[in-house]
Amino acid sequence: MLTTYLMCAAKPVITVNGIDVEIVRKDIKNLHLAVYPPDGHVRVAVPMHISDDNVRLAVVSKLSWIKRQKQEFEDQPRQTERQFISGECHFYQGKRYRLELVEHNKKPAIKLFKSGKLKMVVRPNSAIDVKEKILNEWYRQQLKQLVSELLEKWQPVVGKTADHWGIKKMKTKWGSCNIEQRRIWLNLELAKKPPECLEYILVHELVHLYERNHNDRFKMMLEKALPNWRARQRLLNSSPLAHENWDY
Secondary structure, X not given: XXXXXXXXXXXXEEEEOOEEEEXXXXXXXXXXXXXXXXXXEEEEXXXXXXXXXXXXXXXXHOHHHHHHHHHHHHHOOEOOOOOOOOOOEEEEOOEEXXXXXXXXXXXXXXXXXXXXXEXXXXXXXXXXXXXXXXXXXXHHHHHHHHHHHHHHHHXXXXXXXXXXXXXXXXXXXXXXXXXXXXXXXXXXXXXXXXXXXXXXXXXXXXXXXXXXXOOHHHHHHHHHHOOOHHHHHHHHHHOOEOOOOOOO
């Protein structure tokens, strides 16, 4: 089994059987291995005292799982880069909508139609990045309303309350939780995913207020709150990824 070591942008990386694994040392108790979208970047967070040899052994023991995760990301459909022209496809809550772009010298607006049309009103000659900003702000407002309603439903079920929460674009995660500050962040891209996926990620992050790591205790508590979480996870992982310049 071939294992090599290198440094990438000041971050230690080991290569095991042709797979690069970034090592992040933190003040944590347990080792945590993760594979991130869109191309299966592998990162392992480890306690400060764990040696590189022990990290390598942990990676080797999970090689089959890592390869499966990377293959899933490789097989996941990707959207082409959006041009924001009429007839183009955009998603909201897992449904596909056809964009109708209307240029008008008035306040930008977005409206959905049951026919499957997404009407976007923009000022004449608006640049692509301006149109994208308008759509993303609309996504943000919709998501805020949805999350507010879901928190009222799920916080009593989970038994934990987030003191703060917010929406932002995230490059490698669907959500994150700061246990000390009791703050939850949700990825803006979740506005495009089926509602049950948003619900799954929100419950997932609420459970993190009990348990930081994805260990057996975490999974047991998630299972208790949301018994079909694995089906929702599969649905999320099979939905099209946006065209992004992802980084880590």
